[in-house]
Amino acid sequence: MIDIRVQAEPFDYGQECADFAAAQDGAGAVVTFCGIVRGDGGLEAMEIEHYPGMTERALTAIADEAARRWALTGVLVLHRHGTLSPGAHIMMVATAAPPRASAFSAADFLMDYLKSRAPFWKKEHRPEGPSWVAAKASDEDALTRW
Amino acid sequence: MIDIRVQAEPFDYGQECADFAAAQDGAGAVVTFCGIVRGDGGLEAMEIEHYPGMTERALTAIADEAARRWALTGVLVLHRHGTLSPGAHIMMVATAAPPRASAFSAADFLMDYLKSRAPFWKKEHRPEGPSWVAAKASDEDALTRW
Amino acid sequence: MTLEILYFAWLRERIGAARETVETDAPTVAALVEELRARDPHHAAALSDLSALRVAVDQELRDFDAPLAGAREISFFPPMTGG
Amino acid sequence: MTLEILYFAWLRERIGAARETVETDAPTVAALVEELRARDPHHAAALSDLSALRVAVDQELRDFDAPLAGAREISFFPPMTGG
Numbered sequence: 001m002i003d004i005r006v007q008a009e010p011f012d013y014g015q016e017c018a019d020f021a022a023a024q025d026g027a028g029a030v031v032t033f034c035g036i037v038r039g040d041g042g043l044e045a046m047e048i049e050h051y052p053g054m055t056e057r058a059l060t061a062i063a064d065e066a067a068r069r070w071a072l073t074g075v076l077v078l079h080r081h082g083t084l085s086p087g088a089h090i091m092m093v094a095t096a097a098p099p100r101a102s103a104f105s106a107a108d109f110l111m112d113y114l115k116s117r118a119p120f121w122k123k124e125h126r127p128e129g130p131s132w133v134a135a136k137a138s139d140e141d142a143l144t145r146w
Numbered sequence: 147m148i149d150i151r152v153q154a155e156p157f158d159y160g161q162e163c164a165d166f167a168a169a170q171d172g173a174g175a176v177v178t179f180c181g182i183v184r185g186d187g188g189l190e191a192m193e194i195e196h197y198p199g200m201t202e203r204a205l206t207a208i209a210d211e212a213a214r215r216w217a218l219t220g221v222l223v224l225h226r227h228g229t230l231s232p233g234a235h236i237m238m239v240a241t242a243a244p245p246r247a248s249a250f251s252a253a254d255f256l257m258d259y260l261k262s263r264a265p266f267w268k269k270e271h272r273p274e275g276p277s278w279v280a281a282k283a284s285d286e287d288a289l290t291r292w
Numbered sequence: 293m294t295l296e297i298l299y300f301a302w303l304r305e306r307i308g309a310a311r312e313t314v315e316t317d318a319p320t321v322a323a324l325v326e327e328l329r330a331r332d333p334h335h336a337a338a339l340s341d342l343s344a345l346r347v348a349v350d351q352e353l354r355d356f357d358a359p360l361a362g363a364r365e366i367s368f369f370p371p372m373t374g375g
Numbered sequence: 376m377t378l379e380i381l382y383f384a385w386l387r388e389r390i391g392a393a394r395e396t397v398e399t400d401a402p403t404v405a406a407l408v409e410e411l412r413a414r415d416p417h418h419a420a421a422l423s424d425l426s427a428l429r430v431a432v433d434q435e436l437r438d439f440d441a442p443l444a445g446a447r448e449i450s451f452f453p454p455m456t457g458g
Contacts, residue, residue, distance in 0.1 A: 012164070013163060013164060013167050013176075014160040014161055014162075014163045014164020014165070014167070015160055015164070016160075017159060017160045017163040017164075017178065017180075018158070018159055018160020018161070018163075019160070021159050021160070021180055021182070021235070024182070026184065026186075027182055027184075028181065028182050028183075028184040029179065029180070029181060029182070030159075030178075030179070030180040030182065031177065031178070031179050031253075032163065032176075032177070032178045033175065033176070033177050033246070033249075033250070034163075034167055034175070034176040035174060035175060035246070035458055036167070036170070036173055036174050036175070036176065037174075038172065038173075038174040038244065040172075040244075048457075049383060049384055050457075051381070051383055051431075051434075051450065051452070053434055054431055054434035054435075054450070057434055057435075058434075058436075079457060089167070090458075091457070091458065098184065098186075100179070100181070100257060100375070103179075104179070104250070104253070104254055104257075107177075107250070108250055111246060111250075111458055114457055114458050115455070115456070115457055115458035116454065116455050117436065117455065118455060118457045119383065119431070119452065119455055119457075120455055120456065120457030120458075121383060121384035121452065121453065121455065121456055121457075122456045122457075123384070132384055132385045132453065132456075133456045134454075134456070135453070135454030135455065135456050139454075139456075140454070181375055194374075195300060195301055196374075197298070197300055197348075197351075197367065197369070199351055200348055200351035200352075200367070203351055203352075204351075204353075225374060236375075237374070237375065246458070257375055260374050260375050261372070261373070261374055261375035262371065262372050262374075263353065263372065264372060264374045265300065265348070265367075265369065265372055265374075266372055266373065266374030266375075267300060267301035267369065267370065267372065267373055267374075268373045268374075269301070278301055278302045278370065278373075279373045280371075280373070281370070281371030281372065281373050285371075285373075286371070
């Protein structure tokens, strides 16, 4: 019911959406989110570092909390690490619940928590050199919504 | 960029998600929603009536408004009509934008407006007989969020 | 003027027709509803409670005080339940 | 006690190592940071501003006043930027 995957390999967003929706029993609503590497400002590559062991643990804790709060029928969190090109799919989440509002809120919650509570760090490679992406104060502030 | 489809035929949710994500240029975030017929309480079938002509027009107006408010790179609204069995996919929306919050808000907005501003009516077929689904006051209230 | 009147969902069922053509001089939707109610008990019952109805004039949602001048297609239906 | 210390992202780059093993009697994370800063200028620079750092004790996020008793793996990193 809770599916957490941290991987270097690409994933097939459409296939994951189809499989996730097909596996739900009693859900009236499925919400999926997919994050894509943007090629803004000449970005050449996005490097994603993570903390093996803690990453899976943190994502599982976040997904458990979402499932508990919104009585979800299923949760998927899939996040890549390694070096990604513009246009590549970085990560996805999927949620399912009997009512629509639960599936939407849970997906939004997962994204907010994943962003500042799961140990991933992004490094952007541009013609002028590499730089680590700085966390935004607004990312931390977003958690106060929940 | 705005894709509106009203059809009796089933649709392939996974394929639509894949095609939608692949068609986006400059988006960092894709959100999709899929509504599924729930078999609660012995539901045998869900019949969906609509108003040909006005349906497409209303959905286009709602999608245009979402694209304008959140600077979306793409919007898909697909809604079936006719008789559907429990577990069938009724409809889906997909949104894409550079930032995550825009894609989420737009999908949520589309669902709220579609629910009470697009001319669809649901009739439930149960062992005890058919009955039209009544609109909820909360559906109308939801529009005041926007 | 000649108007096409359309009914959907339980209105269609109660009135027993999906559409009808009427000749009317009603200036507003509300005045048209009055005329339709007088047709027969089915219309009277189906159109009795305006708060349970929605109306579209030429496929755009309107209030019941909307004018009919220039209109061609008037549709009555219950609150929508898509999604 | 013996602790495994891990560094990620720009902390790893500035310190020049992804991990190191230290012997320490530091009672808290903050006290451990003090000891690490004294090792060399790389540690001192990387660990100079606690407000720019996050810490995990045995893979759970903690505050800098967290006790180290019983801990085995302490990790320092910048605020996270996943998603």
